[in-house]
Amino acid sequence: ALQENLEKKLFGQHLVSKVVVKAVKGFLNNSNAKKPLALSLHGWTGTGKNFVSKIVAESIYKRGLHSKYVHQFVATLHFPHAHSINVYKDQLQSWIRGNVSICPRSLFIFDEMDKMHAGLIDSIKPFLDYYELLDGVSYRQAIFIFLSNAGAEKITEVALDFWRNGRSREDIQLTDIQNALSVSVFNNKNSGFWHSTLIDRNLIDYFVPFLPLEYKHVKKCIRVEIESRGYTVDEDILTRIADEMTYFPREERIYSDKGCKTVDAKLDYYYDF
DSSP states (O other): OHHHHHHHHOOSOHHHHHHHHHHHHHHHTOTTOSSOEEEEEEOSTTSSHHHHHHHHHHHHOTTGGGSTTEEEEEHHHHSOOGGGHHHHHHHHHHHHHHHHHHOSSOEEEEEOGGGSOTTSGGGGHHHHSSOSOBTTBOOTTOEEEEEESTTHHHHHHHHHHHHHTTOOGGGOOHHHHHHHHHHHHHTOTTSTTTTOHHHHTTOOOEEEEOOOOBHHHHHHHHHHHHHHTTOOOOHHHHHHHHHHSOEESTTTOOEETTTTTTHHHHHHHHSOO
């Protein structure tokens, strides 16, 4: 189900589909995991990071994101004040400890990692490490997913190099991006992962790059959204919406700067729902 949903609903992200399916499937089938699974999803807004975490949740839990075993944290909502960072650390540790005690196969999603205060995420380092038990609790079946815009520039840089050299984006391999991406995120002072021990100690299993979306991918997003609302696709409106999106770099106009993020709002404008 995970693989099918990613293939049908996620566009332009061959690396994401390959890595996420392999990582999640392998982890769930491993009865003797040595540590929790930690995935860090990186890319511009609208490229599918939240969408993928939703699909992962739905593939594991009957109620998906609504399951009581799925826990979402949004940096600007749950950890807004820099002066309260020590309180947040205690609360975060307590929340994870309590929920994994109830359900070892808990899923924790951290959104807006690029807006999180540096040092806060390091408080969960013990839970991601290679410990068999911590105070009588095993965290080895838990899954942690981090979402961040940090590193998007590095991902775009690689994608642009391929495009300018006449190479297909599907030729981009994880090895072309992953190391540079982890270093970029580690050294980004505006990231919650800035000089993080999670990266320094290699506790993040995969840095998953979401490539910037091209015009053709945006059109696919619009088509799927129209069909999901039960309307017949009007090709003129579909093209008009795609044309209204803004693209970068300024000269080539290859990539949508908001991915598929504003498709919903634009459809509301053109269709009388």
